[in-house]
Amino acid sequence: MLTEPNDMSLAARDKARRDLLALQKRIAAMHQLRNEMNHALARVSGNNLDLALTQKKNLRHLSSEYDKLSREVRCLPPMDATAVLEDEYNYILTIGNILETTRELKKKAKIEATARQGIIDGLVQFYDGLRDELAHQDAEMRQALAKCEGRDANPEA
Known part of the structure; x- marks a missing residue:
């Protein structure tokens, strides 16, 4: 059961604040690694x-960070902790499945030619979507920066 902040001692509040800051730092580091992986995968x-x-090592590192994160979310209410963990888990699972599928294709696993082409098409579609998503994020970032600088984000318009 969570106690109200007013009922917490100063030491307990300081510990809760430190725990939340550590959690935020871990999540930021994980998202930085995810961004690096996404940019590398977008070249595929x-x-x-x-x-x-080439991203297998980064995925292992991300999985290790996830294990640490799962111990650090105890400072959050259960539903919030679940939401944080689910988002990270889904990313790790998706990229893991993509890499495993790619590995199986490389091993020349016994896959019917039609199925093999369908799998390859699905992988290519994933990477195309990733590139589109990154381009969209980049465009949004440029617009936000332009807005902060007080200039029009679309000078051609």
């Missing part, structure tokens, strides 16, 4: 699917 195309396998 149908011609170089093996390039995705």
Whole structure:
């Protein structure tokens, strides 16, 4: 049961604040790693699917950070902790599945030619979507920066 902040001692409030700051720092570091992975994966195309396998080490590191995160979310209410963990878990699971599928294709697993092409098409579609998402985020960032600088984000208009 969570106690109200007014009922907490000064030491308990300081500990809660430190725990939340550590949690925020861990999440920020994980998102930085996710961004690095996404940018690396965005370079993958149908011609170089093996390039995705270079992210296996980063995925292992992210999984290790997730394990640490799962111990640190205790400072949050259960539903908030679940939401934080679910988001990170889904990312790790998705990228893990993508890398495992790519690895199986590389191993020349016994996959019917039609199915193999369908899998490759699905992977390419994933990477195309990732590139589109990153381009959209980049455009939003440029607009936000331009707005902060007090200039029009779209000078051609």
